[in-house]
Amino acid sequence: MFPDQILQFLLSGLTIGSIYALIALGFTIIYNTTGIINFAQGEFVMLGGMFMVGCTRLLHLPLPVGMLVTIMAVMLVGALIERLAIKPARNKSIVTLIIITIGVSIALKAAVAFFSKDSFTYPPFPGPEHVSIGNASLPGQSLWIMGTAGCIMAALWLFFHFTIRGKAMRACAINREAANIVGIDVEKMSLLSFGLSALIGAIAGIVVTPTTQMAWYRGTELGMKGFCAVILGGLGSSPGAVIGGLLLGLLETFGNYLFSGYRDAIAFSIFLLVIFIRPQGILRRK
Amino acid sequence: MTHKRRELIQYAIFAAFIIAVPLVFRGRQSYYVSMLALSGIYAIVALGLNLLMGFAGQISLGHAAFFSIGAYTTAILSTRLGWQPIAGLLPAVAVSGFAAFVIGLPTLKLKEHYLAMATLGVGLIAYSLIKADPGGITGGVTGIVNIPPLVIGGFTFDSDRSQFYLIWAVAFLIFALSFNIIDSRIGRALMAIHKSEVSASVLGVNVFSCKLQIFVLSGMYAGLGGFLYAHCSPMYYLNPDDVCHFSLSIKLLTMVVIGGMGSMWGTLLGAVGLSILPEVLRMLGSLFPGVNTTDIEMAIYGLVLAVIMIASPRQRLKKLLGLDKPRRVEPPKDVEV
Numbered sequence: 130m131f132p133d134q135i136l137q138f139l140l141s142g143l144t145i146g147s148i149y150a151l152i153a154l155g156f157t158i159i160y161n162t163t164g165i166i167n168f169a170q171g172e173f174v175m176l177g178g179m180f181m182v183g184c185t186r187l188l189h190l191p192l193p194v195g196m197l198v199t200i201m202a203v204m205l206v207g208a209l210i211e212r213l214a215i216k217p218a219r220n221k222s223i224v225t226l227i228i229i230t231i232g233v234s235i236a237l238k239a240a241v242a243f244f245s246k247d248s249f250t251y252p253p254f255p256g257p258e259h260v261s262i263g264n265a266s267l268p269g270q271s272l273w274i275m276g277t278a279g280c281i282m283a284a285l286w287l288f289f290h291f292t293i294r295g296k297a298m299r300a301c302a303i304n305r306e307a308a309n310i311v312g313i314d315v316e317k318m319s320l321l322s323f324g325l326s327a328l329i330g331a332i333a334g335i336v337v338t339p340t341t342q343m344a345w346y347r348g349t350e351l352g353m354k355g356f357c358a359v360i361l362g363g364l365g366s367s368p369g370a371v372i373g374g375l376l377l378g379l380l381e382t383f384g385n386y387l388f389s390g391y392r393d394a395i396a397f398s399i400f401l402l403v404i405f406i407r408p409q410g411i412l413r414r415k
Numbered sequence: 416m417t418h419k420r421r422e423l424i425q426y427a428i429f430a431a432f433i434i435a436v437p438l439v440f441r442g443r444q445s446y447y448v449s450m451l452a453l454s455g456i457y458a459i460v461a462l463g464l465n466l467l468m469g470f471a472g473q474i475s476l477g478h479a480a481f482f483s484i485g486a487y488t489t490a491i492l493s494t495r496l497g498w499q500p501i502a503g504l505l506p507a508v509a510v511s512g513f514a515a516f517v518i519g520l521p522t523l524k525l526k527e528h529y530l531a532m533a534t535l536g537v538g539l540i541a542y543s544l545i546k547a548d549p550g551g552i553t554g555g556v557t558g559i560v561n562i563p564p565l566v567i568g569g570f571t572f573d574s575d576r577s578q579f580y581l582i583w584a585v586a587f588l589i590f591a592l593s594f595n596i597i598d599s600r601i602g603r604a605l606m607a608i609h610k611s612e613v614s615a616s617v618l619g620v621n622v623f624s625c626k627l628q629i630f631v632l633s634g635m636y637a638g639l640g641g642f643l644y645a646h647c648s649p650m651y652y653l654n655p656d657d658v659c660h661f662s663l664s665i666k667l668l669t670m671v672v673i674g675g676m677g678s679m680w681g682t683l684l685g686a687v688g689l690s691i692l693p694e695v696l697r698m699l700g701s702l703f704p705g706v707n708t709t710d711i712e713m714a715i716y717g718l719v720l721a722v723i724m725i726a727s728p729r730q731r732l733k734k735l736l737g738l739d740k741p742r743r744v745e746p747p748k749d750v751e752v
Contacts, residue, residue, distance in 0.1 A: 166528045218725045223527040224474050225724050232720030239714035394543040397536040405521040
């Protein structure tokens with residue numbers, strides 16, 4: 130492997146890794162606030178991409194308006210899921226809640242498939258078509274992806290550390306009962322966490338679609354990758370989710386070069402190895 | 416004694432149904448026989464999953480992996496190596512069971528979210544490996560074609576009716592076996608685990624070994640189902656999207672959930688019900704031209720899973736009918752730490 134190639138893989142890996150990191154953050158926010166793993170997380174990404182397709186190609190809305198509409202729509206879906214499917218089953222066993230979110234995820238997929246089973250994409254966002262770094266070349270959209278991911282991470286950090294809502298959500302993550310006792314509306318926080326997760330998922334879907342294709346079935350795979358990232362970094366840790374996502378993107382890209390055709394098998398094997406050997410994640414001590 | 420008699424009557428009704436179906440659907444309707452034969456295969460696999468989910472309280476989102484291991488084992492033996500189809504039975508069941516053992520060993524130490532995700536991961540790895548076709552033995556996306564039908568004692572099971580009877584005879588035996596397992600020491604141990612792992616282990620139950628045993632058993636059920644599928648599938652043809660896709664694992668899960676986790680009869684009805692669902696939808700769909708019913712089928716799976724789990728209609732119905740005596744173990748509640 131030549132140094133140029135390594136740089137190229139590094140950049141591609143970080144691009145897809147940023148998407149995984151965003152999905153992983155979505156998982157983490159809901160898990161920390163409610164204790165639930167939302168198996169429909171990948172569907173938020175898929176919905177983001179598909180709504181955006183609808184906004185730009187069907188309704189011909191300008192890019193920023195389309196984004197805004199898409200984000201609002203996906204957040205509404207997230208909020209509805211919380212109110213209709215999660216809240217009524219709040220006290221049930223974890224296995225039950227897992228099955229509920231799987232059911233929701235399948236229903237969302239089916240709803241999209243009902244409208245169209247084709248794959249769609251739309252042109253990249255404004256900017257240079259290709260960027261050269263050394264001898265490596267990167268599609269301009271990759272800069273949008275990494276830049277957006279960076280901005281969201283910074284915004285989340287500010288939100289969780291400097292706003293009262295964000296601090297309340299962190300309190301829920303530490304101890305829901307105690308948070309309830311000091312007057313935090315835990316149910317509202319649960320709703321907020323689904324909304325926030327949907328927001329992040331939608332943005333991930335919006336920025337990733339131009340580099341790939343979006344279709345009704347893509348959510349499951351993206352969600353699984355995001356969860357792999359969560360496990361790599363340690364369930365419940367936000368910095369872990371980001372690092373896990375970037376790491377998974379890199380491992381996958383390099384692994385695919387070494388064993389082409391086994392890209393997914395690589396990601397899930399790494400995930401199983403971590404789950405078996407270090408279930409607390411590679412960053413955490415225990 | 417009355418309990419035993421009731422059980423015998425239930426078995427008799429079940430057997431009568433099995434015998435009656437191919438006699439009712441004849442001629443042009445024999446299509447239904449082959450569809451119901453397929454539902455028998457799913458019933459076998461779902462019964463195993465029910466033991467795992469309904470009684471041991473564990474979850475598997477990758478059961479299609481074991482099904483496909485059984486199916487591919489026998490298909491490879493009988494097509495590439497020229498074995499007699501029936502000779503593939505033991506290897507198919509053994510390899511699936513062994514795979515379940517190897518996977519269960521580390522996986523069952525995990526709980527809840529981790530277990531769900533690990534089994535899902537196993538399913539996805541199996542799918543991508545079969546699809547990537549290492550060494551050219553699984554045939555990749557094209558799959559394996561021309562799998563020979565079963566021949567037992569000179570009789571070839573190649574008609575819809577003979578396959579139906581064969582599959583449901585096996586399903587009947589598996590059904591009786593499962594009831595016996597639930598009624599044995601390990602069955603009671605499993606229910607104790609479901610209620611509380613701590614109290615079960617205090618009472619002297621080896622929790623891990625019990626879980627592993629039932630996981631291997633359900634893997635073997637799935638392998639048996641896969642074996643039957645390979646030799647009785649409509650076109651004698653295997654492909655990864657039919658036998659190993661995530662959606663099959665979800666279909667099996669839905670069968671168990673619909674019937675009410677922990678209920679054998681429920682699982683049986685769930686398997687048959689979901690297998691005839693596409694046909695029912697197709698009939699209804701002819702009333703609404705232009706609607707693609709396969710999409711609705713998927714939506715129904717999703718909604719059924721979510722709604723049954725949210726509303727638990729079975730418990731409500733039981734309460735309504737005054738049947739909510741403590742015969743069945745309640746699923747463990749989420750423990751707040």
